[in-house]
Amino acid sequence: MIQKGLFTQIGMIVLSIVIVFTYVKPEFVKIGEMQDEISVYNEEIRKVDSVNSQLATLKSKMDSTSQENKRRLQIYMPDSIDELNVMRDIGIIYTLAGFKNAIVKYDGFGSKSGSTKKSSQLKDSVYSVEVEGDYDKLKILFDLLEMNHYPIEMIELDVTRSEETGLLSIASSFVTHSFQLPEVNNVTKF
Amino acid sequence: MIDPSNNNSFIPKHGPAKFKRANVAKQVYVFSIISYILMFSSLLSAGGIYLYSKYFVEKQRDEKVVELDTAIRVFSEADMQEVLDFDRRLQQASDKFESSIALGTLFKAFEEATIEAVQIDNLKVERDNTNDEVLALEATLQTDSIDSAIFQRGVYKSNELVGSVVITGLDVEGADENQSDANLSQVITTEFIVPVSDVPYMGSRLRFVDGVGNPSYSTEESTQAEDVEESTGLENANNTALDNQENI
Numbered sequence: 001m002i003q004k005g006l007f008t009q010i011g012m013i014v015l016s017i018v019i020v021f022t023y024v025k026p027e028f029v030k031i032g033e034m035q036d037e038i039s040v041y042n043e044e045i046r047k048v049d050s051v052n053s054q055l056a057t058l059k060s061k062m063d064s065t066s067q068e069n070k071r072r073l074q075i076y077m078p079d080s081i082d083e084l085n086v087m088r089d090i091g092i093i094y095t096l097a098g099f100k101n102a103i104v105k106y107d108g109f110g111s112k113s114g115s116t117k118k119s120s121q122l123k124d125s126v127y128s129v130e131v132e133g134d135y136d137k138l139k140i141l142f143d144l145l146e147m148n149h150y151p152i153e154m155i156e157l158d159v160t161r162s163e164e165t166g167l168l169s170i171a172s173s174f175v176t177h178s179f180q181l182p183e184v185n186n187v188t189k190f
Numbered sequence: 191m192i193d194p195s196n197n198n199s200f201i202p203k204h205g206p207a208k209f210k211r212a213n214v215a216k217q218v219y220v221f222s223i224i225s226y227i228l229m230f231s232s233l234l235s236a237g238g239i240y241l242y243s244k245y246f247v248e249k250q251r252d253e254k255v256v257e258l259d260t261a262i263r264v265f266s267e268a269d270m271q272e273v274l275d276f277d278r279r280l281q282q283a284s285d286k287f288e289s290s291i292a293l294g295t296l297f298k299a300f301e302e303a304t305i306e307a308v309q310i311d312n313l314k315v316e317r318d319n320t321n322d323e324v325l326a327l328e329a330t331l332q333t334d335s336i337d338s339a340i341f342q343r344g345v346y347k348s349n350e351l352v353g354s355v356v357i358t359g360l361d362v363e364g365a366d367e368n369q370s371d372a373n374l375s376q377v378i379t380t381e382f383i384v385p386v387s388d389v390p391y392m393g394s395r396l397r398f399v400d401g402v403g404n405p406s407y408s409t410e411e412s413t414q415a416e417d418v419e420e421s422t423g424l425e426n427a428n429n430t431a432l433d434n435q436e437n438i
Binding site: 005006009010012013015016017019020023024027028030031034035037038041042044045048049051052055058059062073076077138139142143145146151153154155156157158159160161177179180181 | 221222224225226228229231232233235236239240242243247248250251254255257258261262264265266269270272273275276277278279280282283286287290291292293294297298309310311312313314315316317391
C-alpha cells in the first residue's frame with residue numbers, strides 16, 4: 001500500500017516536470033525569439049538612422065548650392081525645351097556672328113547623331129540652319145555657340161564653297177537637350 | 191514498616207524502574223527533499239520567467255518598435271525625391287558637359303594644318319551615329335599638284351587633332367593642251383576621325399565687350415579663375431555631382 005506522503009511527493013515531482021515542459025521551456029523559446037526580434041529591430045533602426053543621416057547631409061549640401069548656380073543649372077539642363085526660344089537664340093547667335101538671313105528650322109524631337117550614349121536618355125530637340133557667309137563668320141559662330149548658357153550642340157555641318165559668289169554655303173544641324181526623369185518601374189513606398 | 195537493612199528476599203534489588211528509550215537511527219527522506227526542491231524551483235522559475243518576459247523583454251521590444259516607427263517617420267520621401275532629382279539633373283548636365291566639344295578648336299587646328307596651296311571646296315563634320323566618341327570629318331580639297339597633296343597629307347598627319355587623315359579619293363583633271371601653263375587640278379577627298387576627347391569643351395573663354403546692339407568680343411587668355419567666373423556655374427555643380435556620386 002502506497003503511503004499518502006509518498007503519493008504527494010510523486011505528485012509534486014510530476015507537477016514540477018509538467019510546469020517545466022509546458023510553461024518554462026516554451027517561455028524560454030519565446031523569450032529567445034523576442035530577443036532575436038529586438039536585435040533585428042536594432043539593426044533596422046541603425047540602417048534607418050544611417051539613411052536619415054545621409055539624406056540630411058545630402059539635403060544640406062544641396063541647399064548650400066547657391067541660387068545662382070541652381071539657376072544656371074536649370075538653364076543648362078531645363079525641364080523642358082521651348083523650341084521657339086531656342087530658335088530665337090540660334091537666330092541671335094547667327095546674327096551676332098555676322099550672318100544675314102539665317103533660316104532656322106525646327107526638326108522636332110529625335111535621336112539624331114550626336115546624342116551621346118551617356119546622355120541618350122535626354123530629350124533631343126533638333127534644329128537646322130542654312131546660311132551663306134565667309135569663313136571668319138563661321139569661326140565666330142563656333143565661338144559664340146560655345147558661350148551659350150545652355151548647350152546648342154552642332155551635330156552636322158556641311159560647308160560648301162560657292163564658285164559663283166565666293167561665299168560659303170553653310171548647312172548645319174543643332175540639338176539641344178532637356179532634363180528627363182528616368183522611367184520608374186518599381187516604386188517603394190513607406 | 192519494613193526495615194530496609196533487613197533484606198532477606200532473593201529478589202534482586204533494583205532501583206526505581208526507568209523507561210529506557212531504544213536508540214532508533216534517524217531516517218533522511220531524500221525523496222521528499224528532492225520533490226520539495228523540484229516543486230519550489232519549478233514554481234520559482236515559472237514566476238521569474240513570467241515576470242522577465244512580461245516586464246522586461248516585451249517592454250524592450252515594444253520600445254524598439256516605437257523607436258523604429260519614429261525613425262521611419264523622420265524620413266522624408268519628399269526630401270529624398272528632391273535630392274535624387276537634383277542629383278540626376280547634375281549627372282545629366284555633367285555627362286552633357288563632358289561630351290560637349292569645341293568645334294572652334296577643331297577648325298583652328300584644321301586651318302593651321304592646311305597649307306596655302308590647298309583650297310577646301312567642301313567640308314562636312316558629323317558626330318558619328320555608331321560611335322558617339324568620335325567626330326567624322328570629310329573634306330574635299332583642291333590643290334595644284336599631287337606633290338602638294340602628298341605634302342598636305344604629311345602636314346595633317348603631323349597635327350595632333352587631324353592626324354588620322356585618310357585620303358579616300360583623288361580626281362586628277364588633265365590640263366588643256368592648248369594652254370601654255372599646265373595647271374593640273376587635283377581634287378582630293380579626305381576623311382578624318384577625331385576623338386571627341388581631343389576637342390573638349392572647356393567652358394566659356396570669351397567675353398562680350400560690347401552690348402548686343404554692337405556685338406564684338408575679345409578672345410582673352412583667361413586664367414583658370416576667370417574661366418570659373420565666366421563658366422555657366424557648372425564647375426561647382428559638377429563638383430557637387432561628383433561628390434554626390436560618391437555619397438549616394
